[in-house]
Amino acid sequence: MAAEKKRKDYDIAFKGLKDGEHLFEFKLGNTFFELFEQPQVETGDLLATVKLIKSSRMMEFQFQIEGEVGTTCDRCLSNVDVPIDYEGTIYVNFGDEYDEPTEEIVVLPHEAHTFNVAEFMYEFIVVSVPIRHVHPDNEDGTPGCDPEMLEKLNEYMVDEDSFPDSEEETEDEPIDPRWDELKKLINKNNK
Structure with a gap:
């Protein structure tokens, strides 16, 4: 129940907003990653900027997420922070029931008044983690690992x-x- 309440912190209430652009910012830290069962990413310090472009027929959510997440170094197995830089868009239409026909399109029920972006931001972060993560080399060229x-x-x-x-x-x-x-x-x- 507490996790569900915390997820509401990532709701964007679009009913009542005028058509045009609206900007939202979310600080994503360790408490954000705790919202997800069996998280692939457990720690991080990121800033997510979400630009909502609202029109009478649809909405466009443009995401920009920057920061670092903590993971395990592939070489020495100690903790390493890897940079994240993601940009992407979700298009929202309205229909009879919730649906995600593609990765970029979401259909919300006509009676919906908020759009929760937590799951989307988490997925964007996970796919942005580099396949190989190692400590950067030191200035003298030696590995920065333990x-x-x-x-x-x-x-x-x-x-x-x-x-x-x-x-x-x-x-x-x-x-x-x-x-x-x-x-x-x-x-x-x-x-």
């Missing part, structure tokens, strides 16, 4: 030189003559 963890990882790194080269192994082993016959058939069929 040095203790990097040292531990180096202890467990496998030295590729310790494995025999597969080509060298095959030269010493005799090749089954049936493979040669199969290769001839494949080559014959490819001509």
Whole structure:
């Protein structure tokens, strides 16, 4: 029940607004991410600016979200903040019932008077997180990761030189003559 009340903080009441542009700002911090079950992003400090362009037949919500979210570094497994910069638009029409026919279009019931943007902002943030997130390198070019963890990882790194080269192994082993016959058939069929 408390989470539902907090979600209402992200309602945009459009009934009664004149046609034209209206600006809304939302500070998105850790309490915002707590609204979502099993969040892919749990911490962050972002500013979301939502411009509503209202007309008599439809509404356009333009989102701009900037800031940082906390995640785990892929290299050293410690916390790292990654930048987020997102711009996108949601178009809202009215119909008999709520529907999302595409990713950019939402249909609200005619009697609706607010539009909750929390879920949309969360999805926009999640898709904006880079696929690979690592600490930026230091000025001297060394990794900005946790040095203790990097040292531990180096202890467990496998030295590729310790494995025999597969080509060298095959030269010493005799090749089954049936493979040669199969290769001839494949080559014959490819001509």
